[in-house]
Amino acid sequence: MIENGTSIKIENDNKQNGTVIVEMQHLKKSFGNNHVLRDINLVVHKGENLVILGQSGTGKSVLIKCIVGLVEIDEGKLMIFGQDVSELKNKELVKIYKKIGFLFQSGALYDSMSVRENLEFPLRRQMRSMKKKEMDVLIKEALEDVGLEEAIDLSPSELSGGMRKRLGLARTLILKPEIMLYDEPTTGLDPITSKEISNLIMEVQKKYNTSSIIITHDIECTKLTANRIIVIKDGVCAAEGSYEDLEKSSDPWIRSFFE
Amino acid sequence: MEKIIFMQTNYEKQEEKAKQDNSSIIISDSVFRKFFIEVYSITIFTLRFFKEVLKPPYEFNELMKQSFLIGYKSLPLIVITGFIIGLVLTIQTRPTLAKFGAESWLPAMVAVSIIREIGPVITALIFAGKVGSGIGAELASMNVTEQIDAMQVSDTNPFKYLVVTRVVSATLILPLLVIFADAVGLLGSYVGVNIKGNVSAYFYFSQVFQSLEFADLFPAIIKTFFFGFAIGLIGSYKGYNSNKGTEGVGKAANSAVVFASLMVFLIDMIAVQITSLLQN
Numbered sequence: 046m047i048e049n050g051t052s053i054k055i056e057n058d059n060k061q062n063g064t065v066i067v068e069m070q071h072l073k074k075s076f077g078n079n080h081v082l083r084d085i086n087l088v089v090h091k092g093e094n095l096v097i098l099g100q101s102g103t104g105k106s107v108l109i110k111c112i113v114g115l116v117e118i119d120e121g122k123l124m125i126f127g128q129d130v131s132e133l134k135n136k137e138l139v140k141i142y143k144k145i146g147f148l149f150q151s152g153a154l155y156d157s158m159s160v161r162e163n164l165e166f167p168l169r170r171q172m173r174s175m176k177k178k179e180m181d182v183l184i185k186e187a188l189e190d191v192g193l194e195e196a197i198d199l200s201p202s203e204l205s206g207g208m209r210k211r212l213g214l215a216r217t218l219i220l221k222p223e224i225m226l227y228d229e230p231t232t233g234l235d236p237i238t239s240k241e242i243s244n245l246i247m248e249v250q251k252k253y254n255t256s257s258i259i260i261t262h263d264i265e266c267t268k269l270t271a272n273r274i275i276v277i278k279d280g281v282c283a284a285e286g287s288y289e290d291l292e293k294s295s296d297p298w299i300r301s302f303f304e
Numbered sequence: 305m306e307k308i309i310f311m312q313t314n315y316e317k318q319e320e321k322a323k324q325d326n327s328s329i330i331i332s333d334s335v336f337r338k339f340f341i342e343v344y345s346i347t348i349f350t351l352r353f354f355k356e357v358l359k360p361p362y363e364f365n366e367l368m369k370q371s372f373l374i375g376y377k378s379l380p381l382i383v384i385t386g387f388i389i390g391l392v393l394t395i396q397t398r399p400t401l402a403k404f405g406a407e408s409w410l411p412a413m414v415a416v417s418i419i420r421e422i423g424p425v426i427t428a429l430i431f432a433g434k435v436g437s438g439i440g441a442e443l444a445s446m447n448v449t450e451q452i453d454a455m456q457v458s459d460t461n462p463f464k465y466l467v468v469t470r471v472v473s474a475t476l477i478l479p480l481l482v483i484f485a486d487a488v489g490l491l492g493s494y495v496g497v498n499i500k501g502n503v504s505a506y507f508y509f510s511q512v513f514q515s516l517e518f519a520d521l522f523p524a525i526i527k528t529f530f531f532g533f534a535i536g537l538i539g540s541y542k543g544y545n546s547n548k549g550t551e552g553v554g555k556a557a558n559s560a561v562v563f564a565s566l567m568v569f570l571i572d573m574i575a576v577q578i579t580s581l582l583q584n
Contacts, residue, residue, distance in 0.1 A: 110453075113457050114456075115453050115456060115457070139459060142457070142459065143459060145457075147454070147457045149450045149453065149454055150450070151449050151450055153449060153450040153451050153453065153454035154449075154451070155451055155454075156445075156446075156449075156451070157442075166458060166460075167458040167459075170458050170459050170460045171458065171459050
């Protein structure tokens with residue numbers, strides 16, 4: 046366990062086994078005078094679930110948005126599948142982004158489309174030559190994965206909060222991503238549904254062997270899903286370790302997350 | 305002593321006034337700055353539209369869907385309004401023309417008014433209220449619920465998919481709606497004429513078409529393309545660049561209607577000037 050450091054040493058991360066899928070070195074991002082990410086260093090290994098904890102407004106969501114190019118980084122290095130993102134051309138970037146799935150905090154379902162159309166949309170955009178029958182098979186499989194087979198013809202407004210999250214997950218899984226980014230997957234859900242979503246995250250990891258970054262405040266979700274945890278404070282990685290390590294941390298601020 | 309007190313009070317008043325003046329300068333400075341930033345942002349947004357509209361791949365399916373939604377769903381409102389405008393204009397104008405013994409000019413006068421000005425402008429204003437605010441609110445709400453971000457992650461250019469299709473649809477559909485509104489407006493006028501008289505449809509419409517020239521119709525239809533473009537663009541701009549939060553959705557819808565309506569009048573003023581210059 047490393048804690049109270051201004052940055053996590055990458056050498057320590059590399060001690061773990063497995064291929065590094067995502068790597069951030071001295072990543073910085075500011076919005077005007079608001080320095081959200083000051084010096085972020087982290088790695089995610091293949092098949093690993095990395096949970097990022099931190100108070101609201103510490104830039105956790107910004108951090109994962111940097112990975113998919115929704116937010117541009119100011120300084121530092123971002124490596125995905127061993128390739129430096131800043132050195133890649135647009136076409137190469139698109140190829141990389143196709144391997145990344147993003148579950149938004151709100152689910153980000155397209156309100157004007159039905160459940161089926163929501164799932165068809167990424168397929169139509171990214172696999173333009175795919176036939177309708179092939180699409181139907183993938184849609185059915187994705188809905189089965191999240192237990193929403195019967196909701197196929199409903200509209201997003203007819204779904205509950207948990208169902209919306211599951212549909213958001215299905216829409217992401219349909220493209221078989223290698224990296225999954227979860228932005229507060231259990232926020233706004235009751236404890237039972239939260240547990241269901243957390244279990245679903247684990248099932249996804251097992252079935253698709255995805256590497257995941259999970260942004261959450263939910264300590265139950267963290268306990269269920271985390272292989273490793275990083276705590277962000279004041280724009281830097283303040284602590285890193287397993288759930289058991291951080292739970293017994295000598296730092297009362299870090300311990301407060303687990304109480 | 306009294307004089308000194310008076311002078312002192314006067315000085316304080318002057319100082320307070322100076323402070324007020326200063327703050328009003330600061331306010332006007334920030335208002336001007338905001339105005340120029342807004343003009344700059346809209347210009348950039350417009351340039352981006354022209355860049356994206358020509359670049360493949362083209363979103364034909366979404367364009368067709370938007371054209372259907374914008375056109376077909378606005379048609380009932382446009383038709384009802386056009387009919388009422390034609391009817392009311394005829395009823396209101398008749399007494400004045402009757403005073404001068406020029407009642408026979410009624411079909412011609414109403415037709416020229418509707419085709420040249422009232423049809424396009426009223427239809428554009430209704431279109432701004434219905435479609436401009438709709439686009440603003442829809443895109444703003446998509447922004448709030450991260451749907452635009454989700455689109456970007458799905459390898460879709462949201463600007464092309466959402467903005468370009470809506471602006472092109474609005475540009476192409478409004479002229480068609482104006483033609484509908486004009487036709488129904490003339491029908492309403494015919495009904496208006498027959499409320500206090502007995503004029504045959506053949507006589508009425510032959511009077512109408514005799515009074516109209518190509519120069520009446522052509523500029524009026526051309527300007528509606530610009531109205532449609534402005535309404536689509538402003539609605540999209542306000543929605544796409546709205547602030548996060550539900551408050552932003554309401555603001556985007558509201559300011560889209562206000563700015564689009566203002567733009568309709570500005571474009572109309574310019575179009576009328578150009579038309580009259582060309583006709584002279």
